[in-house]
Amino acid sequence: MVVLAKAGDTAASLSRRYLGDEAKAWLIEDYNGTATFTPGREVVIPKRPWNPSGVESRGYQLVPILCYHNLGPQTRGRLLLAASVFEEQMRYLKREGFHVITLRQFLDFVALRQQLPRKTVVLTFDDGWKSFKEYAYPILKELGYPATLFIYTDFIGARIALSWPELKDLAQEGFDIQAHSKSHDDMRRKTNESDEEYGRRMQAELVQPLAVFQQRVGQPAKILAYPYGSHNEEVVKRVREAGYIAALDVRRQGNPSFTPPLTIHRAQIYSEMSMEEFVRNLTVFNEEAIR
């Protein structure tokens, strides 16, 4: 559909009027390359998604996935981020019009099943730090941002970790609880580790947690974050065999739709990053002349 904008029209108002849902405003915004329209301007109203893979002749879409760890009142070390900095980063996403989606929605994109808004980002939190509840939860709730927590099961119950009941509550509130191994050990085969030893270890690290999540959180885990992000072909094969549908590393780059689902990339957000350095991890398009 093609319409002429009236005074005061925005992608949101047009979406409400023509698509019956303000949440679809991104379709209008992305197609026309703007969210505000001068009166009389021709506006294309796409009635349905038109580019599930995000590939066009000028390049292709990327979805950044951010990886956080511990939060606290003050920055300490590399992976303990000050709550105020975290809040600033989340408000930046809001202000800049990023769509924060669930990891499942992202996996639909990676399966060519769902087009995503051009400015899309996924939030993940590793390990299961107790600080998530105090410092991340309130701001995520306020902004309506979903997140995935990757839990390594040995950590749970530690003084500084979330407990299983807390994780269950978070899951019931819509936070996504997924696996991060049992012991947080590097999953690559160690030197001199025999087939049998390695098989046993992977059984404990990959397979046993699945039952634990089902039992303690009431939902199966299907997605893995590699401890330390480290993996190789052998690890990927084990992960697939264990039944995981997706796995994430910490290679600092955004993901095109055609990213292999067992090597999805994330960018770790370090406490010492300035706002400018943070923003570098939010690139949503790879410019490349595709001919």
Place this chain on the structure above:
Amino acid sequence: MIAGRRGRSFLAAALALLLGACAAGTPPPSPAPTPPPAAAAPAAPAAPPPAASPTPAAPAPPSPRQQLAAGHVNRARQLEGSGDLRQALDEWKIALTIDPADRAAQAGRRQLEARMDRSISERLGQGRDAIGKGDHLEARRHFLAVLAMDPANQAAFSALQNDVKEIRFVPHTVKAGETLATIAERYYGDRVRSEVIWETNQLPPNPRLSAGMVLKIPEIPGVPFVLPELRPKPPEPVARPDAPAPDTTRPSEVVEINPLLVGARESLEKGEYQVALADVDRVLAGNTQNPDAAELKKVILYGLGKSQLGQRKYEESVRTLLQLTRLAPGYQDSPTLLKQARERAAQQHYAQGLQLYREEKLEDAITQWKAVLEYEPEHANAKKNIEQAERLLKSLQQRQQPKKP
């Protein structure tokens, strides 16, 4: 459908454009859609009363609708010329949405669709051939081109996801003094992208780079990649004493560490030894072989033992230091500390024994002196006192016995 919203008070010409057909396609290239011709969009409030419904009157002048459509037809032709086929197709579709009767647009769309169908099947074939020859970069180019024409093409998508393995990279020969961070800065303008180089080259944690080593520098999607030959030649290095030293304060790469170990180290720094010990034991429970955890545990036990000694918790200090000795005999000055702790623990029990003896609590005094012997088996005074107290106890008991019924 929507025309009724503001009655006929809004632009008649605009209302004529509210067409139900769907325009599907990729966004038009920048600059965004050209504004409609002025005739089609008079200034809003002063609009003349609505004309009769937009039935094209005569063959004579083109209607606003036709004029609008013509703009899109022109752009469609331009985009076809520049090879942006998908966007061109969108423009044809938009032209037909505005004016379904436009013959030129009908033909243009038909021809372009046929051209794209041919091209898609050709490029899919070329992509598969390239995979067969092991030329992954070439394959990637073809499959991406297919998706640019048909963004939902399952065959191209699946080939890119599953079959295309390689990414473009350039080799980099490490020079003396370079770190992954400085190399990342040089190629990507971003020090933390060192992680990607680290992973691509499967380097060990915190690797030491040596001059002459060759690293693969991968292309990172979305990050401007500056090939070395394209970079401006760096200025000749001039020895400048005031030149800023390279930033070595930041940790360079790697990456994530076991969070419990981080917690344990932090607790250790704050002197919360018991907390640190609990954390490190948790790590070791999961993996007894973890070398970082094993090393850290020694440091914690040493600190804990020493601090207990300072707080006059001599017995606890002995226990802690004995645990350390089992893990690492002769760790630092732990033998000396252990000796001190033993002596003080013995003295403490000995003094308590004397106190209890004076209070005529003979049995309790004996217990204390026996404890002394645990720490110093050859403690002569303790032995002597125990004997004396036991004798006294015996005679007291004998004196009391006759009173029993």
